[in-house]
Amino acid sequence: MPRHLLKLLIIDVILVFFATIAAIVLRDNLELSWRRLSDLAPYILVCVVASVPVLALFGLNRSLWRFSSMSDYLKIVTVSIVIVFTTFVFDFMFSRLEFIPRSLPFIQALLIIFALVGARVVVRLHHHSHRVRPVPDVVVPIVNRDARMVLLVGLTRLAELYLRAAQDYAADQVEVAGLLAVEGGEPHGESFQGLPVFGRVEDCAEIVEKLRIHGIVVDRIVLAMPLRMLTKAARRALDDLEEASELEFDSLCDRIFDRNDVEESDDDEVPGTVADERLFRIDPDVRAAVMSRPYWRIKRLIDIVGAMVLLVVFAVPSIVVGFVVLVDIGTPITFWQRRPGLFGRPFRLFKFRTMRDARDEEGNLAPDSHRLSAVGRFLRRTRLDELPQLYHILVGDMSFVGPRPLLPVDQSEAFSARLLVRPGLTGWAQVQGGREISAVDKAALDVWYVLNASLLLDIEIVLRTIPMVLVGERLNTREIDRVWDDLAASGVCDRDGAGLPNGGPVPSA
Numbered sequence: 001m002p003r004h005l006l007k008l009l010i011i012d013v014i015l016v017f018f019a020t021i022a023a024i025v026l027r028d029n030l031e032l033s034w035r036r037l038s039d040l041a042p043y044i045l046v047c048v049v050a051s052v053p054v055l056a057l058f059g060l061n062r063s064l065w066r067f068s069s070m071s072d073y074l075k076i077v078t079v080s081i082v083i084v085f086t087t088f089v090f091d092f093m094f095s096r097l098e099f100i101p102r103s104l105p106f107i108q109a110l111l112i113i114f115a116l117v118g119a120r121v122v123v124r125l126h127h128h129s130h131r132v133r134p135v136p137d138v139v140v141p142i143v144n145r146d147a148r149m150v151l152l153v154g155l156t157r158l159a160e161l162y163l164r165a166a167q168d169y170a171a172d173q174v175e176v177a178g179l180l181a182v183e184g185g186e187p188h189g190e191s192f193q194g195l196p197v198f199g200r201v202e203d204c205a206e207i208v209e210k211l212r213i214h215g216i217v218v219d220r221i222v223l224a225m226p227l228r229m230l231t232k233a234a235r236r237a238l239d240d241l242e243e244a245s246e247l248e249f250d251s252l253c254d255r256i257f258d259r260n261d262v263e264e265s266d267d268d269e270v271p272g273t274v275a276d277e278r279l280f281r282i283d284p285d286v287r288a289a290v291m292s293r294p295y296w297r298i299k300r301l302i303d304i305v306g307a308m309v310l311l312v313v314f315a316v317p318s319i320v321v322g323f324v325v326l327v328d329i330g331t332p333i334t335f336w337q338r339r340p341g342l343f344g345r346p347f348r349l350f351k352f353r354t355m356r357d358a359r360d361e362e363g364n365l366a367p368d369s370h371r372l373s374a375v376g377r378f379l380r381r382t383r384l385d386e387l388p389q390l391y392h393i394l395v396g397d398m399s400f401v402g403p404r405p406l407l408p409v410d411q412s413e414a415f416s417a418r419l420l421v422r423p424g425l426t427g428w429a430q431v432q433g434g435r436e437i438s439a440v441d442k443a444a445l446d447v448w449y450v451l452n453a454s455l456l457l458d459i460e461i462v463l464r465t466i467p468m469v470l471v472g473e474r475l476n477t478r479e480i481d482r483v484w485d486d487l488a489a490s491g492v493c494d495r496d497g498a499g500l501p502n503g504g505p506v507p508s509a
Helices: 003-027 034-039 041-058 070-095 104-129 157-169 201-213 232-244 252-258 284-291 295-313 315-328 374-382 389-395 413-420 439-452 455-471 477-489
Strands: 148-153 174-181 195-200 220-223 248-251 334-340 346-352 399-401 424-426
Touching: 003 034, 003 041, 003 104, 034 041, 041 070, 070 104, 070 295, 070 389, 148 157, 148 201, 157 174, 157 252, 174 201, 195 201, 201 232, 220 232, 220 252, 248 252, 284 413, 284 439, 295 315, 295 389, 295 399, 295 455, 315 346, 315 374, 346 389, 399 455, 413 439, 424 455, 439 477
Parallel strands: 148 174, 148 220, 174 195, 220 248, 399 424
Antiparallel strands: 334 346
């Protein structure tokens, strides 16, 4: 871990420690005694030790404090609850909560939130109060006819304003993958306004290629600072990337200060309207009825409680798997890919790594068969590589049961109906054949689940997942045919495959 990230992690741990002490003092009516502290020493120690992996897992130390935002503060709330809950569980296991008042965890969580958020707010206010030159209150974002994947250059105030404007006024036209730092002193491997800082501009070509591997295809580079302020090496790297690729390059400063021409949009055309291309056509009234069902709230509650419990239960196995991956493959021990989630909103899906680097020591591209180790095959076979996804379930990116999240390139607009619910760790398509099922049949099974989800169905899927993990996936053609007939009878799709990609569903034997 880089030194500056370790420093921020230590500061957060210290804040958690003092917030816990303050909670004890406040609970005891502002009375402090060494005997009382000695009685609660095991609880305090467990809290401090538990806070280290939790803070690191959620990546709080990667966020730039001077640019902290509401997304960072909401993450702090989740982190504080997880720390207190983990401390409570472990202390109960070892000491049955002896000497621990029932109100202490509640007070402790509030003070931890106050300490972590307060520290970041103070740094942000201090930074803003020492700005040398004023900046505009608004910025005109680039107007796009279609959604563009953007990579921002420069950790500047202008970049912050651009991100806000893009989110508020062009969310359906602009997606920002992350940022590139300009100066050597700028942090990288951290986050800016909740987005990752991938590295320096000089490495832009390598970063764009790595993002493509992770499922993020960048098609525009946007400079959030004047081109003349870049170093010669940075300008050369951008020039080389522009010559070697079809990426578009743009400068916010040029658009704001040098040119006033803004592309006009066609009001008659609604971006992203491709209803005629959709395979599964759900009536708006049916969709509204499905999405308003009370079960979704119950399902979310089950996900939160289940994820919190399993994160504690699998804490030690996760550490063991992480250590095995570290020994077998090296760092980093996790791998992420960008996947579409609920309503198509993208999120980063994390897994334990099962494959070695794409290139060998001599820089040659290695085939996937050589990259996948025996340990990696075992982790994939037993699904242990998916343990980090418990975190996604806890924060709401995923659910225990639902359609599996696909890569953006595999998520066809024709199958957009499967995005009406949160993606799942397992799903109806997985227990009916998983990787053995065609993309169209898998989409039909997922859409059928969206329309028929219930507690009993989710329990059935979970129970079927256990033998699937133990003996492998088995194709169930009878269930696939039944699902297609059911969807056709309800008017969601045409059973004969008219207009389906690749000619429609594959007939079963």
